[in-house]
Each structure stands twice: as C-alpha cells, then as structure tokens.
Amino acid sequence: MTNQFMNLLSLKTFSQSRYFHPMLLLASIAVGIVLRFSRLEAKPIWTDEFATIVFSLGNTFHSVPLDRSIAPDVLFQPLQPQLKDIGDAIERLFNESTHPPLYFAIAHLWLKLFAIQSKMVLLWASRTLSVLFGVATIPAMYGFAWLAFRSRVVAQLAAAMMAISPYSIFLAQEARHYTLATLFIVASLSFFVVTINYIEKRSPLPAWVGFSWVAVNSLGIATHYFFTLSLVIQGLVLSVIWIKNKINSPLANAPLIYWWRIVAVALGTLAGGLVWLPVWQNIHGSELTRWVYQDPLRNFLLPAIRLCLWANSMLSMLPVDIFSLPLWVVIVFGNIMIIYLIWIVRFSWRGWRWQIKQSNSSFTAKSLGGYVVSMLGLILVLNYGLGTDLTLAPRFQYIYFPVAIALFSYSISAYWMTATGQREFEDKIPLTQPLSPVMIVLLMGLMGGITIVGNFGYLQHERCDIVAKSIHNESQMPVLIASTHKHHGNTGRMMGIAWELNRLNQGTYHSSPLFLLAHNYQGLCKEAVCNDPNNDPGITLSETVAKLPRPLDVWVVNFHAPILIENQNCTSADARWRKVEGYRFRRYECR
Structure with missing residues (x-):
C-alpha cells in the first residue's frame, strides 16, 4: 500500500514538471514512428501505390504494351526512376488519373532526394513520404485537441491514440496522399475550432486566421477532392450555430458583427475550390471512378456495416485476416472485437455525458460531435440517395477520422481525471485500479497497430x-x-x-x-x-x-x-x- 502511494505521489510530482508533457508527446511520436516504419517495404503493394510512384516519377502507364505477352521487366517499364521535370509529373497525372496534383508534386521532389537503384528502394522512399506526414499528424492532433478542449490530458490522449491507431498506421504505410489530406483536415478543423471560440466570445475573427484558413482549405482540396465534404459539413455546423444565435441571442436583430469574416472565408474557399470544377466534371464518367457508383438497394445494410468496421479500426483491431490465419483464430479474435466494441461504446458514452455536464468545452464538443454525425449522415445520403458509396474503401473515412479520435479522447479523459483525483465522477472508478479503463483502451489500440504492421487485419485493398x-x-x-x-x-x-x-x-x-x-x-x-x-x-x-x-x-x-x-x-x-x-x-x- 505504501509503495503504491509513493508511486502515485512520484507520478504526480513528475507530472507537474515542465518537461512532463513535452516528453510524453515525444514518447507518443516515437511509438508512432516505430509502428509506421516497421515492415514498411514488406507490405504488399497495390494498384494505387503504383499510380503514385509512376505519376510522381513523371512516367506513364501507356508504355506497357497491350494485347501481347510481355516479360516482367516490360511490365515494370513505368517504374524506371528517370525523374523528369515536375511539369511532366503533373501533366501525366491529369492525362491518366483523376486526382489533384499537390501530393504528387511533393512526391516528385521527394524522390529526387534518393539514389534509387532498385524497385524496393523506390517503394520504401515512396512510402516514407506518407509515413512522415502520418507522424506529423500526431503532434498536430495534440494541438487540435488542446485548441478544442483546453486540456493537456485530452491532448495527450489524442496524440497517443493517433500514434497507435490501426487506421492511422494503415494510411501511413501506403504510398498515397491520405496522410497529407488528414493533416490538412486537422489544420482546417483547428481553424474551425478557433472560429467557434470566437463566436462563443462574440468577437470578430482575426484577419490572419481567415487568410490562413482559406489557404489550408485550398491546399486540402488540391490534395484530395473529398476534402470538400469536410468543408461542406463545417459550413453546415456553422450555419446551425448562426441560426441558434439568431433565435436565442439578444443581438438577433443586430447586423452580422462577427460573421462577415466567416462568410469571407467561405467565399475565399469557394474560389479555391472552383478552380477544379473543369476536372470534377470529367471525374463522374471516368472508368477509374465507376466502381464507387453502386446500386444502393443491392446490398442495403452493407454500407452501415462497413462504417462500423472502419470506425472500429480507428480505435483497435485484432488479427482477423481469413487468408492468413486459421478459422478458429479469426472467430476467437472476432468475438473479442465485438465484445470490446460494445464495451467501448458504453465506456465512452458515460465519459461523454460527464464531460458535457462538467467541462468548459461542451459547446466545442457538441459542435465537433455535430460534425461527425453530419458527416456520417452525408455519407449515407450519398450512398442511398445518389448511389455513391464512400464506405467501399476505408481510406475515404479520413474526412472525419481526426475528429472521431479527438472526441473519443475527450470522453475517456473523464476516467483519467477521476483516477487522478482531478474531478469527481458520478460513477467512480475503484481507485484500487487507477486508470485501468484508459490503459485497456491504449493497450488494445497498440495491439491493433501491431496487427496492421503484421498485415493481419481487414483493411487491405488488394491481396x-x-x-x-x-x-x-x-x-x-x-x-x-x-x-x-x-x-x-x-x-x-x-x-x-x-x-x-x-x-x-x-x-x-x-x-x-x-x-x-x-x-x-x-x-x-x-x-x-x-x-x-x-x-x-x-x-x-x-x-x-x-x-x-x-x-x-x-x-x-x-x-x-x-x-x-x-x-x-x-x-x-x-x-x-x-x-x-x-x-x-x-x-x-x-x-
């Protein structure tokens, strides 16, 4: 008993040191680096990664002969590392693909730094760029969570969850642009949170915040077009806030005191997005995107089931790969995942209710919660209303992934605060097992990260x-x-x-x-x-x-x-x- 008390006392003393939080954040970053670089070149490569490499090199798939038998060396002709000008890379991309050019231009400059002598080095170098953006998302999540909730506990949990999240590691270990897009989502939502704070204080948005927000949004659209869905939902949430203020505020009949700069940001972002309108008009009929358009009545429940699977992978994942593991192993781990998912929903919901009642950031938390719910609703509307199924690929869920991690960290931080005696929780956790629920969450997340590194999960695109x-x-x-x-x-x-x-x-x-x-x-x-x-x-x-x-x-x-x-x-x-x-x-x- 005395040793346990001394350990808690020493932890409390160390946590008050000015070095504690920087060191804890560095520990999360270090874990994230190790997980993301582990077996990086050993993972199977798939179609879109080849597209990233080929277009970043400024090469073309048209160099592969059709309608006759060819040897592997001829098939790999587009991978020849003869770097051309950046203009060639962008031109090839526009001619043969449907993606915006920012990430491919950065990848082109990145590959020029390497002396590429083999295809394995080429793959490792290409995936490393995605890894670096994925690692950068860890401190970015710390900053975003701190801006949203003004709590270092929430910020540290968000950074730790991002470091070990199986979904985050999955995105980082592919030579694709989704980690950079996620980074821009975090940056855009950080400005969104700052704007909410200014609205709550009834203060006008500083000009530099507005200009920076427009720049981030424009760069996000230039990275991945689905970034625009995040902007739509941000606009929807802000519109709801404006309507509520208009109804409930004593200033309801006053002019738009602090809203006109937000409108200016929206117009600037719209201008940055309309640049790509001619490209968007050609995407719908492209053979490359036709697989997204599905009959919504053909498999009515599958989109909702897939959303649950992708959401679960953001927090944890156990080995359930039916192609690499015995069936009994898949069944055992699958049942454990179902039990854990039920537990984690109840566990986080209790923490959420307490935080909404007790914390000073409930307005921001509700706004971000509205963002996630609205985004999921939009995805389902696109599926059942327009036949555009964004649940087919887990990578498309990056548009709400950082907010889900931040809100989950906000919810479970209530247990951390209870165990450390910072606040009183309505359903107290036994202090004989301090922090145990949070530790279970972190341990399951780490096991999920290791599952992805070993390629034993269900997020693989092509086998x-x-x-x-x-x-x-x-x-x-x-x-x-x-x-x-x-x-x-x-x-x-x-x-x-x-x-x-x-x-x-x-x-x-x-x-x-x-x-x-x-x-x-x-x-x-x-x-x-x-x-x-x-x-x-x-x-x-x-x-x-x-x-x-x-x-x-x-x-x-x-x-x-x-x-x-x-x-x-x-x-x-x-x-x-x-x-x-x-x-x-x-x-x-x-x-």
Whole structure:
C-alpha cells in the first residue's frame, strides 16, 4: 500500500514538471514512428501505390504494351526512376488519373532526394513520404485537441491514440496522399475550432486566421477532392450555430458583427475550390471512378456495416485476416472485437455525458460531435440517395477520422481525471485500479497497430500476395498471367502480382512468367479498329496462348470476357473462380 502511494505521489510530482508533457508527446511520436516504419517495404503493394510512384516519377502507364505477352521487366517499364521535370509529373497525372496534383508534386521532389537503384528502394522512399506526414499528424492532433478542449490530458490522449491507431498506421504505410489530406483536415478543423471560440466570445475573427484558413482549405482540396465534404459539413455546423444565435441571442436583430469574416472565408474557399470544377466534371464518367457508383438497394445494410468496421479500426483491431490465419483464430479474435466494441461504446458514452455536464468545452464538443454525425449522415445520403458509396474503401473515412479520435479522447479523459483525483465522477472508478479503463483502451489500440504492421487485419485493398503465392506454389511449368485491360488500374493489379512473384522467386524461378493485358475496346472509342470483332479480349487470349510453347499454365485474373482456350487442349484446374480482395482468378492447364 505504501509503495503504491509513493508511486502515485512520484507520478504526480513528475507530472507537474515542465518537461512532463513535452516528453510524453515525444514518447507518443516515437511509438508512432516505430509502428509506421516497421515492415514498411514488406507490405504488399497495390494498384494505387503504383499510380503514385509512376505519376510522381513523371512516367506513364501507356508504355506497357497491350494485347501481347510481355516479360516482367516490360511490365515494370513505368517504374524506371528517370525523374523528369515536375511539369511532366503533373501533366501525366491529369492525362491518366483523376486526382489533384499537390501530393504528387511533393512526391516528385521527394524522390529526387534518393539514389534509387532498385524497385524496393523506390517503394520504401515512396512510402516514407506518407509515413512522415502520418507522424506529423500526431503532434498536430495534440494541438487540435488542446485548441478544442483546453486540456493537456485530452491532448495527450489524442496524440497517443493517433500514434497507435490501426487506421492511422494503415494510411501511413501506403504510398498515397491520405496522410497529407488528414493533416490538412486537422489544420482546417483547428481553424474551425478557433472560429467557434470566437463566436462563443462574440468577437470578430482575426484577419490572419481567415487568410490562413482559406489557404489550408485550398491546399486540402488540391490534395484530395473529398476534402470538400469536410468543408461542406463545417459550413453546415456553422450555419446551425448562426441560426441558434439568431433565435436565442439578444443581438438577433443586430447586423452580422462577427460573421462577415466567416462568410469571407467561405467565399475565399469557394474560389479555391472552383478552380477544379473543369476536372470534377470529367471525374463522374471516368472508368477509374465507376466502381464507387453502386446500386444502393443491392446490398442495403452493407454500407452501415462497413462504417462500423472502419470506425472500429480507428480505435483497435485484432488479427482477423481469413487468408492468413486459421478459422478458429479469426472467430476467437472476432468475438473479442465485438465484445470490446460494445464495451467501448458504453465506456465512452458515460465519459461523454460527464464531460458535457462538467467541462468548459461542451459547446466545442457538441459542435465537433455535430460534425461527425453530419458527416456520417452525408455519407449515407450519398450512398442511398445518389448511389455513391464512400464506405467501399476505408481510406475515404479520413474526412472525419481526426475528429472521431479527438472526441473519443475527450470522453475517456473523464476516467483519467477521476483516477487522478482531478474531478469527481458520478460513477467512480475503484481507485484500487487507477486508470485501468484508459490503459485497456491504449493497450488494445497498440495491439491493433501491431496487427496492421503484421498485415493481419481487414483493411487491405488488394491481396496480390495471395494470388502470387497461389501461382508460385501450384505452377511447376511456364506461366502466362492474363487480364483484361481498360485503364491503368488493371495494369497496376498485374504489376502487383509480378512484384510479389519476384519477391517469392528471388531470381530462382524455373522460368520468368509472362503477362498479357488484353485491352477491352468495347465502348471506349469510335474508330473502326475498336469495332473490329477480332479485337476482343477473349480472342486476344486465345491467339496469345496458341503462340506459346507447351506445357503452359494460364492464370486468368480479373478477366471480364469469354475465355476461349478450351479448344487448344487447355482445361480448368479449378472447379470455380477463386476470390480474394481485389482479385478473381482461375488456373488453366494447357498440355
């Protein structure tokens, strides 16, 4: 008992030191760095990462030949590290993709700092940029939470949760722009919180805050177009606050004393967004974005289920990868996750209710809570109203992720304050186990981070490693891997398989596999060649197989056309199509 009292006393004394909070924040940053850099180059690469690398280098996917068998070196031609001018990188991006250019321009300058001598170095360097932006989000979350709640306890918990969040680590370990977009979300919402504070004090917004806010918003749109959804919801929340003030305030009939600068910020942000209007008009009909548009009645409950899964991954995740683990392990950990999710909802709700009653930041907390609820509502409206399903990909949830972490930290900080005797909680935690609920949350978050590092979660976009392992283990003869082609996303999926095969083979494979991208011309152009029946992917595959020596294994991957090789003594070795995340494949044996 005496030792426990002395430990608490020493902790309290150290916590009053001016070095305590900086050191605690540095500890969170250090943990975040270790988790994000762990096994960075070992994670399977997927289509969009190839797009980042290719466009950042200023290269093009059009250099890959279509409608004929090619070797892996030819397939990897777009990855040649011959850095061109930054203008070439932006031009390639606009010609072949649908993304804004800011991150790709930064990545172009970043890759120039490396002496790239191999594809693995190229991958590591590309992912490192995303990692650095992800690490920067940790202190940014500390600042955002402190601005919102004026509590170092909440700020430290928010930084710690961001450091170990499985979702945050998942975003950081990919060569994509989502960590930079998240950083801009945090910055924009920080100005949003500052504005709410000025509204609460009935003071006009300083000009420098307005100009900075417009700049951050414009840069956020130039990083990812879904950033505009955050701006829409910020505007919605501020409009609700204005209406309430108009109804309840004694100044209801007065002019817009402190609102005109907020309106100026909105107009400046609108101007920064309208620059991209011509690009947005072309995105809806693009083949690259067509997968987002779904029939909302086809799988009515799936969007809500996916939202729950993505939200859970922001706090914790246990190994539940059905492709890498035994079924009984997946079932056990899955049940633990369900129990933990139920507990964490009740646990945080109690803390939220107490904080709203007791803290001085309830107005800001309610505003941020309105932001999250409105964002989730907007996502569901887009799905069920417009058939645009943003729940299909976990990466799109970055638009509310930082606020969810901040509000969760705000809620559980009530338990920390109770255990340390700072405030009185209506349902007291037994002081024989001080801080135990918060420690459970942090431990589960850390386990989730380790799960992501080991690639045992459910956030993977494409499992090219599973396909490559099947090909490597089952084929003992020359291999042709064939896929239909419409855009560079199909090329990237084939490159992922080739990448993982190269990793597995390590130069010892009995023969180099060949690849075929059979272009699907139907509906893509009006020239006579596109209407030629001989330019059918199924015929292209048949003609290619006829030219290759036997025996031969033909792996058809994501092949959306008739497979016309049975008449060439090729028989299916699989009773049905195999499916993993991002791939649908089947093996044929040609004797």
